[in-house]
Amino acid sequence: MNFTGISSLLRSCILCLVFILMTLGCTKTESKRLIVTNGKVYTLSWANPAQDGTPSSDAPYEDGVWSPDAEAVVVEGNRILYVGSEQEALEYKNNMSEVVDARGGMVIPGLVDSHAHPYYFGEDLGKIELTGIKTKTKLLQALKNKAGTDLKAGEWVLGFGYDEGNLSVEKLPNRDELSEVFPHNPVFVIGTHGFSSIANDEALKRAGITKETQAPVGGEIIKDENGHPNGIFLNNAAELIEEVLPAKTAEDFKEIALYGMQVMAESGYTAFHDAGTNSDYVNAYQQLEDEGKSVVRVYAMLRATDSALLNEWYKKGPELQTGEMFTVRSVKAYYDASLGVRGALLLEDYSDKPGHRGISGEDYGFDQEMVKKMMSKGFQLGIHAIGDAGNRDMLDFYEEVFNEYPEAQRNRHRIEHAQVVHPDDFSRFKELDIIASMEPPHMAEDMDWAEDRLGSERIKGAYAWRTFRQHGVPLTFNSDLTGSDHNIFYGLYAAITRKNKNQKPEGGWYPSQKLTPEEALRAYTSWSAYASFQEKEKGSLETGKLADITILSIDVLNTSLTNPDKLWDGEIYTTIVDGKVVYNKFDQ
Ligand SMILES: [Zn+2]
Known part of the structure; x- marks a missing residue:
């Protein structure tokens, strides 16, 4: 090849490169954009609060008042392109952009219900x-x-x-x-x-x-x-x-799953952790994702009693990629039952039923070997444990598994509910890197009789969110719907005030366990992202992150500080998932 030959090759390469760059430029300006304007944007991109709830020094908080740290968000495709001033955001407008008017509402990272059963709906x-x-x-x-x-x-x-x-x-x-x-x-x-x-x-x-x-x-x-x-x-x-009712078809399961997703979207949730997915719903969620029909993200916690399903996923291994609409990475098991029916396993007798300490373990379908096997393969485990003995037994179980499979400790295992915990055991959650996955509504609904069951000492370790925080234990909040009302304003209200739906008792029930508004909000957003290994993809509004966004009618941070009872007036304005508006109150 002579010199001219080389240069013509070079020239065509350059032309080629220019062409590629032009096409890239084109798709960039022509791709669909969504611009959220007129909002009080709280990005939650600042550091976590201290263990006593004090906001970090870089939080937009001063003299007891929160200030939004942005006005607008620009989304391109399914990712956030820009967060900042409204003026600059509007410069991203192109002929394919859609403007979402937040109407002065609060714009936050998408809400997550980290323990829910929406298909029951x-x-x-x-x-x-x-x-x-x-x-x-x-x-x-x-x-x-x-x-x-x-x-x-x-x-x-x-x-x-x-x-x-x-x-x-x-x-x-x-x-x-x-x-x-x-x-x-x-x-x-x-x-x-x-x-x-x-x-x-x-x-x-x-x-x-x-x-x-x-x-x-x-x-x-x-x-x-x-x-x-x-x-x-x-x-x-x-x-x-x-047993003789007509069997549901795969289409039926899809329809049911889709309905549950829609309910969640209307309620402001951009994702939920499905706490006990059986094979019918794994298939349904998977198909909905494949067909591009998923409305909100689903993080599946496989039902541990479905051994065929577990064996199938043991072979496949956990889905480690993040940012999908449907992810299988977790297993949900039961250890004890509930406090209301005196099924929660206690270390000492029930205060209102001497001689009785609840039920547990294998009697309740907990297959230790199966669960251990899944953990050894890299799955996260979420175990339902309510009583102080239930929680202690499960901490012992985790410790034993980690001794056998040290690498399993990295997989952010959870205890679901973690409702009654012995004072000696809070620090063990931290030592074992266990997440406490809890429901503020349970506190609100159980407060009338919980102390009858537990007595005046044990009650201090019940629904003990602040104690968990003080010990540096990661929290994630959820509703356990349909068992409890999943209204986010109820969840936040209960977490912040320790009051029930009747706004009682005055001053809150065991008020030292209250969380701050920021902590409560994080427990439904950024901390839930951590509980599903997705904090790099979502949980805050930052350039490059997934565009999962919720718009609320009220600024819950400031409302909670000035008049928390006003949280009950809150409404969901808009839910955006993966860059798409999946619910907008004003389009109904
Ligand atoms: Zn549940």
Whole structure:
């Protein structure tokens, strides 16, 4: 090759490079941008507060007042391109940009519910809702009206939610009364808490329930004077009918999962940690992601009792990449039960039930070997532990696993609820790098009876958020919905005031455990990002991070300081996930 040859090659290379640069430039100016204006932007990009809650010196906080540290956010694709002044943000406007008016609201990193079960919202889709119905006549009438006249022969009529307090067993319609209204269709209706359920002749026939049928453990089949099942079932006996209900298809699971995501988006959440995902929902979330239909991000905590699912993921290993719409990286196990039913495992007897210390362990489906195996493979574990013995046993368990697999300690393991903790054990959370994953609403809902269960000493280690903070234990907050109300203003209010929905008691319940507004907000944003290994991708509003943003009607930091009761007036304005507006109050 002669000299001219080389230079022409060089020339074509340069041309080529210029062309590439031009195309890059083009796509940059032409790609879709979203500009959030007119907001009080709190980026949470400053350092964490001290363990007593004092804001760091670089926080936009002075003399008891918070000031927004930006006015506008520019998003390009699914990432944040710019955070700063409104004037400069508007310079990013192009012919493909969309302006989101925050209407003076508070713009924050996307809210995360780090322990939730949103698909429960969707599981009743297509069923007849009977909430508030207190009499037999009204129940039968509502079923008849809502089932309509175009029922296909043999199609199931399903309902839920009648008031079990008023409709006690002797007041419920029996199989004959239900069959009179629905002679040709199977009917199955369950009460608001699932304590009782009713079925007609056709449903009993399909389930093969006869005089001889035995009720499962924890259930009862109510019989008439001749010993025949009368169509009323208690507790677990509902399973006898549930087993023969039409199986849900993959499409059904997707629809249910999608519905749950939409509820979360409307509630301001940009992500949730699904605390106990079974294989049906793993598939549903995965397909929704593949089809580009995910509304909010889902971080799956695989259900530990689904051993087939765990074995499958043991082979695959955890999904370590961050920033996806759906991530499988965690396992959720149960150790004890709840404090309300005295199922939480305590070190000493229940104060209101001498001789009783709760239930635990293998009896409750905790498969130590299986869980350990998943941890050895790099999965995060979240264990449900409520009582002080439950928490201690699980700390012991973590310690034992870390002795065997030291590298497992790096995987940010969690204790879900961490509700009652012995004073000696708070520091062990820190030593073992365990995250306390807790629900402020549980404190608000349990305060009326928790001390009866625990007595005046143990109660000091219950719902002890400040004590955890003082020990340097990472916190993440959540609702455990549908068990509790996931309204973020409720969660923040409970965390900041230690009061319940009735705004009681004055001054707060064990008020020394209150968190500051900043800590509470971080526990639903930046600290939740840490709990799912995503703090480099989200949890603050900074250039390059994922565009997950929530806009609230009120400035919760200052409102909490001046008049926390006003938090109840808060509304969700807008939810932005992965650069897309997934909910906007003003578009409804
Ligand atoms: Zn839960």
